[in-house]
Amino acid sequence: MHPSNTLPNPATLARPRRRRSPLTLGAAFGLLLTLVGGGAWLATRTHIVNLGNEQQLSDSGLLQDWKDGAVIVMIRHAERCDAAPGPCLDDPSGITVAGRLAAQRVGQGMQQLGLDGSDLLSSPKLRTRQTAHFILGQAVAGEDWLARCDHQFPAEAMARKRPGHNLVLITHNGCIDHFARQQHVPGGERESGYASALFVSVDGNGKARILGRMNEPDWQRVLASTTR
Incomplete structure (x- = not known):
């Protein structure tokens, strides 16, 4: 073929x-x-870093910023009686007996940091007023914005921060959450435990920066080792 x-x-x-x-x-x-x-x-x-870790506390710069009066600390109230099985301190709308003890331990830690020259404010609700009493050992002025916990909370807090004076706010989880939202903290990291504290540094230009969170059980142990 x-x-x-x-x-x-x-x-x-x-x-x-x-x-x-x-x-x-x-x-x-x-x-x-x-x-x-x-x-x-x-x-x-x-x-949000855990300031209960000594290295992270040191790296955060909190201790120096606190000495400079450049810090806002937002502390959630202690264990509330109407949401816990433990015995109430007195009024059911306040904190528990265990909450009182926790607040006192936080207060001892705050004393180690030093409260001289600090501005102290509290939500007017009973659970926050009781917490403020046991943390700070004195009567604290109550302001309604610390209980409203709306989107205005971050601006309200920043407006009350005086240069050279630390600002201590005894407030609620919802208020602290609003501040953390503004600072772009992921949802899974915004929850504040009872009597925990969120520390924020404010620079000379009025810009806020979250330093970290101290949970109630860590206060005395960590501060005792870093302030001696």
């Missing part, structure tokens, strides 16, 4: 090149933008 009449072997034929779909390229580009944007979003998050 003449070679020209021989049929070509299909296996030897070059396969046609497939054209990429514009939709596929667009989807890939969109995914890339999403990943880049997600990374940028994560980079703006503020993570």
